[in-house]
Amino acid sequence: MMRLKSIILTGLAAVTASGTTTPGVAMAQHNNQVESVASISEAESERVDAILREFVADYRNDPMALNSRFGVKLGQEWWSVEVRRNETASARGRLTDHSFGPHDIVLSRGAPEQPTWYFEIASLDVLERIASGEVNAGTAAMQSFGSDRVGVETRDMDGFASTSGDEGDMYIALSHFFTKGKPEITRFGRDNSLMTHGAQATALHMMKGFRVMHFSIGPQEVANDDPRMEFGQMPNLFVVTSGQATLYSDDGPVEITEGMSIFIPQFVRHRIVNDGDEPLEGILVLYGDNSDFAFGTSYPTYLEDVNAWHRDYQFHENTQDDE
Structure with missing residues (x-):
């Protein structure tokens, strides 16, 4: 038995296993309960293997590989x-002169020999x-609630308990292992987004400290x-690039329009009503992870801990590996 990774990610619903879409919106859908298939055929298994090998071949030369x-x-x-x-x-040892790759990457059939974290694809x-x-792995993995069953689940094998640092590694893999090319391109907009929290959104990039999305209400x-x-x-930081709406928060209603940014601290209520005729769109930055702060640590305490770590951090000299 595998242990479900208990991570609450504010974010996106996932693609449906059947491939159905909401009429008029190519990738948007409202049901965030995606059933995983119990088994696949040998032909399907060979296709999965081929896709993963394509990702591995690209990742060998990815400067973001960890x-x-x-x-x-x-x-x-x-x-x-x-x-x-x-x-x-x-x-010279200057960062601009560094070369990254080709990395040593081994893809093998079968479960990892030592317990670790893993991605379960629906x-x-x-x-x-x-x-x-058409959709990126970060988008397919995002959950509004821990009970959501999504297109890409992050889980722990029995005998392994992910740390906050392991979650950081997962984010990098979601953003870079499952993509191709340099630079890596993510398409966003209402035609290839997914529904979450009453908005349509696309995950643009995910790292431990912050996650970046495009949103459309x-x-x-x-x-x-x-x-x-x-x-x-x-x-949360909302950067509004088009449209208008009303933000209801602790300070009452505020009209938000194109050209505004709205920084909403932790535990500040915010509800956005689009009472206009056009979509409200922009960029959303999520700072940190709910899972880091759910059991007692506040975001300001987290920042103090991170800043304390940086005070003692020593830059590495010329090095090939950071393990």
Whole structure:
């Protein structure tokens, strides 16, 4: 038995296993309960293997590859990925002269020999959509609640308990292992976004300290209308690029329009009502992770801890590996 990774991610619903879409919106859908397939055929297994090998081939030359070891599971089938980053500094030792890759990456059939974290993909259809760039893995993995069943689940194997640092490794893999090219392109907009919190959104990039999304709230739509979603343990920064709406918060209603940024600290209620005729769109930055602050640590305490760590941090000299 595998232990479900108990991580609460404010974010996105996931693609449906059947591939159905809401009429008029190519990737948006409101149901965030995606059923995973129990098994796949040998032909499907071979296709999964081929897709993962394409990701590995690209990741070998990705400057964002990190030393890591994780699993991928689809149906009853397992794959194991081991990454050893190769970074070479020049004689001058300047970062601009560093070269990254080719990294040593081994993809093998079967579960990882040592317990670790892994990605469970709901279906081959979900993986195909990720491979084509129609939806990215970060989008497919985002949850509004821990009970959500999504297209890409992050889980721990029995005998392994992820740390906050492991979650950071997961974010990097979601953003970079499951993408291709340099630079890596993510398409966003209402035609290829997913519904969450009353808005349509696309995950643009995910790191431990912050996650970046594009959001779109349609006319007469309300974001965070569910009382459980009115506030969170971490700050949000909304950068509005088009449209107008009304923000209801602790200070009462505020009209928000294009060209505004709104920083909402932790535990400040916020509900956005689009009472205009056009979508309200922009960029949302989520600082930190709910899972870091759910059991007593506040975001300001987290910042103090991070700043204390940086006071003692020593830059590495010319080095090939950071393990």
